[in-house]
Amino acid sequence: GAGVSQSPSNKVTEKGKDVELRCDPISGHTALYWYRQSLGQGLEFLIYFQGNSAPDKSGLPSDRFSAERTGGSVSTLTIQRTQQEDSAVYLCASSPHRGASGNTIYFGEGSWLTVV
Amino acid sequence: AQSVTQLDSQVPVFEEAPVELRCNYSSSVSVYLFWYVQYPNQGLQLLLKYLSGSTLVKGINGFEAEFNKSQTSFHLRKPSVHISDTAEYFCAVNPYSSASKIIFGSGTRLSIRP
Numbered sequence: 001g002a003g004v005s006q007s008p009s010n011k012v013t014e015k016g017k018d019v020e021l022r023c024d025p026i027s028g029h030t031a032l033y034w035y036r037q038s039l040g041q042g043l044e045f046l047i048y049f050q051g052n053s054a055p056d057k058s059g060l061p062s063d064r065f066s067a068e069r070t071g072g073s074v075s076t077l078t079i080q081r082t083q084q085e086d087s088a089v090y091l092c093a094s095s096p097h098r099g100a101s102g103n104t105i106y107f108g109e110g111s112w113l114t115v116v
Numbered sequence: 117a118q119s120v121t122q123l124d125s126q127v128p129v130f131e132e133a134p135v136e137l138r139c140n141y142s143s144s145v146s147v148y149l150f151w152y153v154q155y156p157n158q159g160l161q162l163l164l165k166y167l168s169g170s171t172l173v174k175g176i177n178g179f180e181a182e183f184n185k186s187q188t189s190f191h192l193r194k195p196s197v198h199i200s201d202t203a204e205y206f207c208a209v210n211p212y213s214s215a216s217k218i219i220f221g222s223g224t225r226l227s228i229r230p
Contacts, residue, residue, distance in 0.1 A: 003159075004159070031215065033216075033218070035220075040125070040222070041222055042120075042122075042206065042220045042221050042222035042223055043160075043206065043208075043220035045216075045217070045218070045219070048215075048216035050215065050216070056216040091159070091160070093160075097215060100215055101148055101210050101211060101212050101213070101214060101215045102148040102165070102167050102210060102212070103215070104150075104162045104165065105162075105218065106161075107152075107159035107160040107161070108159050109157075109158060109159040110159065
């Protein structure tokens with residue numbers, strides 16, 4: 001597809017269950033970001049992948065959160081033992097840059113997670 | 117560390133009126149500056165960005181922003197808004213030295229009244 005694709009668009013899960021959120025970046029984009037957007041809050045940085053380099057995981061809020069990026073393309077964000085405070089929109093973005101700052105990043109429409 | 121402050125969480129304006137959305141930032145290092153827009157039920161998209169050169173930056177849909185280094189501000193303006201400008205607007209900074217650190221403000225919801 002032409003843009004960043006995320007799935008599922010909506011997910012309702014029970015507290016304590018694990019969830020996986022998928023991101024398919026724009027073809028050829030080497031940089032990939034995950035952000036979390038909670039109601040009334042800004043975008044909270046979670047994790048950043050750049051090519052084959054070690055990811056910047058400094059934004060992951062707890063060890064229940066993890067992410068991987070296979071083959072430098074598709075990424076999966078996993079939340080284990082979900083809690084109600086994990087309810088948010090999870091946004092994925094990609095960029096064609098090679099580690100340089102100041103580049104535009106392109107967002108998907110997000111995955112809306114509700115933990116009940 | 118960097119931070120971005122958008123003081124106005126909501127800004128209601130009448131159609132065809134001018135608007136200014138405020139953004140102030142704090143950073144000990146030089147940063148690039150961005151405005152992103154999120155239309156209802158859509159992902160964020162770039163509105164404009166300041167990298168270097170002229171401090172007045174023009175973006176899409178008639179928006180412009182001015183970088184003021186002394187006041188550490190990057191306010192967004194439009195002289196005449198339309199109903200279609202209804203959206204949430206996010207200011208962001210990105211340090212020169214770190215591609216991964218893009219820090220966003222909490223957003224300003226612009227609502228246009230006919």
